[in-house]
Amino acid sequence: MFSRSSQRGILPGFGLTLGVTLLYFVIIVALPLLAMLYKSINLGWADFWSIVSSERAVATYRITIGAAALATVLNAIFGVLLAWVLVRYDFPGRRLLDAAVDLPFALPTAVAGLALVTVFSSNGWFGQYLEPLGVKVAYTPLGIALAMTFTSIPFVIRTVQPVLEDVAADVEEAARSLGATNWQIFARIIWPAIFPAFIAGCSLSFARSLGEFGAIVFISGNLPFETEVMSLLVFIRLDEYDYPAAAALATVMLVTAFVMLFVTNSIQAWQLRYADRN
């Protein structure tokens, strides 16, 4: 598509844009990350390990991962349903719904958290009906999961939607003419086609939920061992001026984020190869 010589040869600005990009990236992104890792390494392994394996820290991993997993499952179901409906059917308000799906990305997390805790509090719109049924959401792990669900709603929808649009109609029609039922067409043709995108969306959603903070502080109640997530424990350690603990725990979060980034990128590379093959 591009020949090397014409690329480097004619257009100006290689040095300038490379310089600006690298300088900005180093100052704004790389240097702060390295400063934190440096702080963490300076702790020494024994101290680092005792902080990150403390009972309270381990409780936050359990709560965070559990809630993020539940949020991802909810978003997986909701995401496929919405992507399917938005791509396959036409109905009044479809375009509005399509636009509204992005709201959780546009709405500040603090605003989302405030709205959710109010809706689910014992006299809130949903809370007043749920609590008599014995379902407590505000200030429980379920509330954390729902806050995570809200902030990552668009991921699965927006990754599955374009792929679903590209599923070849002729293959489906061929299957239909050969006598396949709706379920067979979905299970054998559509699901395999959207699966890599679906998994990519789920992993993006899970990664986002692991690091979420703004929406959660409002609804979690922030009780150690019960409703305390990783990001909140980091924040509390900072508030207590316990900087080594904050550095160590934030490093755990950063490494987790990089692992998730690697996983997501691998899945997406797989998705791309998959798309090329078909």
Added chain:
Amino acid sequence: MQTATSLVSPAAIGQPSRRHGIKPSRLSQCLLIASAVFLSILFIGVPMAVIFTYAFREGIAVYFTQILQPATLHAVWLTVLTAIVVVPINMIFGICVAWLVTRFRFPGRRLLITLIEIPFSVSPIVAGVTYLFLYGSQGLLGPLLESYDIKIMFTVPAIFLVSLFVTSPFVARELIPLMQAQGSEDEEAAITLGATGLQTFFYVTLPNIRWALLYGAVLCNARVMGEFGAVSVVSGAIRGQTNTLPLQIELLFNDYNVTGAFAASSTLALIAVVTLILKYLLERKQTS
């Protein structure tokens, strides 16, 4: 990078095609649509409705008294100021990155595209903490800066810096797929005909990418104005000094001023709605 293209590439989300093998009965089709709409109202519509209902529940007069409180007004000003500083800088950065990776081939290009996206994967809290360990008195450069009497942590510049970090990939991820798809023939023609680099950029490239650039800026702006976690770590949340609007919301909520918190929230919710409208319009501009 594939994240970027698959998530937000507006061109990818086109008109639904209607010729498919699956032809569910009218009833199951209606059930699917109804449950999608119902769940969307439950998950997305209700939280939005609750914000405006609670903001206005004590009447318009109280709403405006709450908004016009000096601390809230200052938070609004600081939030707007942060956006004014951060968005243009990240627009320039985004243009530079996009020009670099779409107009030239060089070793490490793919790695660079991945690195640029790192801030999207990092938790906002971690972003704030990294800045604390760079510029704070416990940090790498803190003692050096203190000896020159420069204080960055818990000041307004810290809010700018951490916002730059959090939103740095927004414009680039909009421009890269577009500029990749457009190719560089137009620019090469301009250069061959004797235009300077800047002329080429302003008369050839910019008109081609202006809607995507604006689109990226709108998304960047929404995130800057709404950022909570990262800013709450580095700002110190000093009332009337380093409190942005999202932090002010938390403060009002913790002070049991629920109406005040919702009044402040309603401004940000309004910005979110405007963002979505602009996004919708810009996507249409881009695809047409």
